[in-house]
Amino acid sequence: MTVRTRFAPSPTGFLHIGGARTALFSWAYARKHAGQFILRIEDTDVARSTPEAVQAILDGMSWLGLDWDEGPFYQMQRMDRYKDVISKLLNEGKAYYCYSTKEELETLREQQMAEGKKPRYDGRWRPEAGKELPVVPTEIPPVIRFKNPLSGNVVWDDLVKGQISISNEELDDLIIARADGTPTYNFCVVVDDWEMGITQVIRGDDHVNNTPRQINLLHALGAKIPQYAHLSMILGDDGQKLSKRHGAVSVMQYDEDGYLPEAVLNYLARLGWSHGDDEIFSTEQFCQWFDLDHITPSAAQFNTEKLNWLNAHYIKQADLTSLAKDIIKRLALKGVEVDEQIDIQAVIALYRDRANTLNQLADSIAYFYQTPELDQAALEKHITPEIVPVMQGLFQQLESLEWTVENLHVAIEHAVVSNGLKFPKVAMPLRVMVTGGAQSPSIDAVMALLGKDKVLERMQTFIA
RNA sequence: GUCCCCAUCGUCUAGAGGCCUAGGACACCUCCCUUUCACGGAGGCGACCGGGGUUCGAAUCCCCGUGGGGACGCCA
Numbered sequence: 001m002t003v004r005t006r007f008a009p010s011p012t013g014f015l016h017i018g019g020a021r022t023a024l025f026s027w028a029y030a031r032k033h034a035g036q037f038i039l040r041i042e043d044t045d046v047a048r049s050t051p052e053a054v055q056a057i058l059d060g061m062s063w064l065g066l067d068w069d070e071g072p073f074y075q076m077q078r079m080d081r082y083k084d085v086i087s088k089l090l091n092e093g094k095a096y097y098c099y100s101t102k103e104e105l106e107t108l109r110e111q112q113m114a115e116g117k118k119p120r121y122d123g124r125w126r127p128e129a130g131k132e133l134p135v136v137p138t139e140i141p142p143v144i145r146f147k148n149p150l151s152g153n154v155v156w157d158d159l160v161k162g163q164i165s166i167s168n169e170e171l172d173d174l175i176i177a178r179a180d181g182t183p184t185y186n187f188c189v190v191v192d193d194w195e196m197g198i199t200q201v202i203r204g205d206d207h208v209n210n211t212p213r214q215i216n217l218l219h220a221l222g223a224k225i226p227q228y229a230h231l232s233m234i235l236g237d238d239g240q241k242l243s244k245r246h247g248a249v250s251v252m253q254y255d256e257d258g259y260l261p262e263a264v265l266n267y268l269a270r271l272g273w274s275h276g277d278d279e280i281f282s283t284e285q286f287c288q289w290f291d292l293d294h295i296t297p298s299a300a301q302f303n304t305e306k307l308n309w310l311n312a313h314y315i316k317q318a319d320l321t322s323l324a325k326d327i328i329k330r331l332a333l334k335g336v337e338v339d340e341q342i343d344i345q346a347v348i349a350l351y352r353d354r355a356n357t358l359n360q361l362a363d364s365i366a367y368f369y370q371t372p373e374l375d376q377a378a379l380e381k382h383i384t385p386e387i388v389p390v391m392q393g394l395f396q397q398l399e400s401l402e403w404t405v406e407n408l409h410v411a412i413e414h415a416v417v418s419n420g421l422k423f424p425k426v427a428m429p430l431r432v433m434v435t436g437g438a439q440s441p442s443i444d445a446v447m448a449l450l451g452k453d454k455v456l457e458r459m460q461t462f463i464a
Numbered sequence: 465g466u467c468c469c470c471a472u473c474g475u476c477u478a479g480a481g482g483c484c485u486a487g488g489a490c491a492c493c494u495c496c497c498u499u500u501c502a503c504g505g506a507g508g509c510g511a512c513c514g515g516g517g518u519u520c521g522a523a524u525c526c527c528c529g530u531g532g533g534g535a536c537g538c539c540a
Binding site: 008009010012042043044045047048049102105109112113114115116117118119120143158161164165166167170172175177178179180182184185186188189205206207208209210230232233235237239241267270271272273274276277278279280294296297298299300301302303305306307308309310312316351352353354355378382412422423424426427428430431437438439440441442443444 | 465466467468469470471475476477478487488489490491498499500501502503504532533534535536537538539540
């Protein structure tokens with residue numbers, strides 16, 4: 001049987017890191033088994049679903065390169081189908097109308113909690129042989145509930161967590177249609193997973209408790225039960241749960257912050273999944289290796305440091321042409337316009353080894369195009385009164401120099417030797433004058449790329 | 465409260481009874497390279513939650529405890 005997996009986000013916000021990993025694992029599983037990956041938008045919560053959120057999710061998926069074979073399907077467009085199934089259930093006596101009000105149920109819940117019991121619907125409207133039901137109120141629009149089995153256990157072999165067993169006595173008759181007639185999440189999921197032929201349901205483990213209800217529904221519909229794989233959650237950098245108000249950010253934020261999608265993908269892959277000691281691997285390699293046996297059942301804490309390390313790695317590997325395009329864009333965003341006279345690919349090649357993010361890389365080379373900000377401490381430490389004459393001498397040499405790295409090196413070396421100094425004694429002040437700070441790649445290489453005019457102009461302001 | 469799940473270095477993880485005096489990676493520390501800072505290279509620090517079993521032998525299996533998390537919606 002061909003593998004069919006799905007990613008089924010609800011469009012109530014952006015695609016965050018947890019959702020992205022779920023999508024990645026579902027996608028990779030389908031790819032690994034040459035199956036299909038389906039995208040389904042669960043938008044039955046009309047009040048909270050927005051088209052902007054749908055777009056945000058699609059953007060996140062495409063940035064990460066997660067493509068789907070079918071969909072996106074929208075549950076709101078499948079209403080007729082759900083209603084058919086509900087009336088079938090009603091006709092077969094597997095579902096029933098319930099006229100309890102929200103207030104009534106709230107009271108019941110509080111009472112049960114107070115008694116130390118698990119809050120659950122007590123089945124007051126559930127029809128049973130020989131049972132007398134309350135008088136149907138005319139003014140209350142009813143919800144429709146599923147007749148959950150009263151006894152026995154629901155057991156499944158979770159592909160991540162192993163065997164999970166939940167007693168039906170813990171479950172109540174869940175609402176499958178609201179008072180306004182719209183079907184609810186647990187019901188739509190069941191119908192969709194069934195009709196879309198999903199073979200492996202890979203999702204967050206906050207759904208573990210929904211699984212037995214869904215399995216019971218599937219049984220009632222005479223559907224085949226898919227396999228389930230429940231992924232544990234991703235915690236924030238601080239070990240706290242991610243939520244809208246705490247730490248959860250859109251995957252697109254990583255784009256903005258200067259992370260490469262392949263780095264994020266690689267990082268996410270290793271969060272909760274492993275392939276021996278392998279740390280760095282391509283998405284293609286991941287698809288070949290991925291399996292559900294090596295997923296950790298426990299929660300994982302996000303670690304930005306490690307993401308940075310991976311990102312730095314991918315920056316070092318990146319194609320220079322596309323890297324340059326990206327960096328030019330980022331510089332423009334900062335209001336820095338690049339000068340065509342300077343070979344930006346060469347500059348990036350010189351700087352890429354020292355950046356964790358593309359933004360850092362852009363920041364670090366901005367001084368090629370605009371007057372650098374001067375590091376006061378570096379200035380005071382390196383540009384001493386004694387060194388100024390030395391720099392004046394060097395300046396004169398440079399004025400008539402044929403501008404190559406080799407010649408520049410020789411010129412600096414000459415200033416060092418003729419003044420009886422150590423190399424850094426000359427290189428450091430020069431570095432501060434040219435770059436504004438005390439850290440840079442080899443100063444001769446930097447000067448070569450920056451060009452004679454800019455170098456002399458910058459030196460001038462310090463030795464005049 | 466009730467039910468379900470989880471538990472190896474600070475973090476991500478390897479580990480399917482002997483290969484484990486527990487391996488790798490990030491971070492951290494030291495040294496090397498060096499024109500500063502990085503990069504890179506070589507080392508180092510650092511963990512099986514506790515208690516009982518089972519077994520010749522347990523990080524690995526079982527039970528209890530502890531701790532953490534999740535669920536308990538006419539949200540998904």
